[in-house]
Amino acid sequence: MPIFALVDCNNFYASCEKLFNPKLKHCPVVVLSNNDGCVVARSAEVKALGIAMGGPWFQLRDQAQQHGIVAFSSNYALYADMSNRVVQVLSGFTPQLEVYSIDESFLELSGVYGQTSSLAAYGEAIRQRIADWLGLAVCVGIAPTKTLAKLANHCAKKGLFGGAGVCDFTTASPAELDRLFEHIEVGEVWGVGRKISARLQSMGIHSVRQLRDADAASLRSRFSVVLERTVRELRGDSCMDLEEITPDKQQIISSRSFGRLLYNLDELEEAVASYIAKAAEKLRAQKSLAGAVQVYLRTNVFKPEVPQYQRAVMLPLPEATSDTRMLTQWALKVLRAIYRPGFGYHKAGVMLLDLTPLLNRQASFFGVDDARSEKLMRVLDGINHRYGRNTLRLGSAGVTQSWQMRREHLSPGYTTHWEEVPVVKAN
């Protein structure tokens, strides 16, 4: 029987910001989405104030000032680096590890069973080491299925079962689980979102216990095979394996809202060219080729009073490629076809689709010289990796890029830029 542990960092982005700025230790901290748009992470103090996740920041300004909330722009370089460190520490506990998201990993622990006094003690050791080595707080949920491990993690965070921070369902009696699941809302279950939760409630299924004990076959016919799997996992029947090897992406998206509205085609072209450059770099990193490219643009949907326009068009390519020059040409062609003058554009994006492994490349009579192209792209990626993204780019991506997103509250690259490494002054 497998044993899964889900390790989840508490208030991850907000905790990363606090880590390098001790003055903020007891201070309410939020982290904002791109363009300083919405609240995407909250420290414990902010949650206690009742400030909701996902709200637009400009609507919270007054409240924030009143409570002394400190806001940060998203500093992805910092969060990604801290995330890698967490994974590195976790891999010291078991080689069987799936990095599920930037702040969560699943561990498979059946191998350590019997080598430790209890799984809960093992979970506590994980918590302790991450606290000691990285200064971050995590919660650990342990159970025989992934869905139950997620639920156990929820209980660990809320202190609903067992000690604070670690929750082990494998030692719970059926009666204990019944009592616990009776008081957890069905919407807390992994895979049950807003819509399905509302439909379940209307059928009289309100608690996790009710969902677990519902008829799986009829749920399958009324919803889908996905929900049936969830129910079976709640019963302890493991349907989802640990995915130790991250599969290649099937599509790569790069899109952004602009720092201000754009009206002219030439500025939109710069943005699209720079989005393509970013997506193509990811494409080459996973050694794939794109067979199609999609471009979209749209006006601000939150301003229904101004003229609205949005359009997305997908273009199948004559030949699959990962060459930024080719992809840029095709994408700009699409952009010029869908651009309409007279609108204030708020956001644009590109999508690379129909991805295939480089090894499966179809030879072409008319294509570019593949060997030369690959060599050039390797040099481009090498330079940008070493000196920073955007160091070397196509002229079409622009020079000043004045449409770039706003990031007015960005913290330093504490762990990723030599000039920004924190300095400790001795008295």
Next chain:
DNA sequence: TCTGGGGTCCTAGGACCC
């Protein structure tokens, strides 16, 4: 003034094939 970005999976329906 100001409202994020990047993904996956499943289903239904239509076109098409033999």
Next chain:
DNA sequence: TCTGGGGTCCTAGGACCC
């Protein structure tokens, strides 16, 4: 009078996750 069965591929839309 009477019109099959089995399959693939593609797309759009909807749900979910972080």
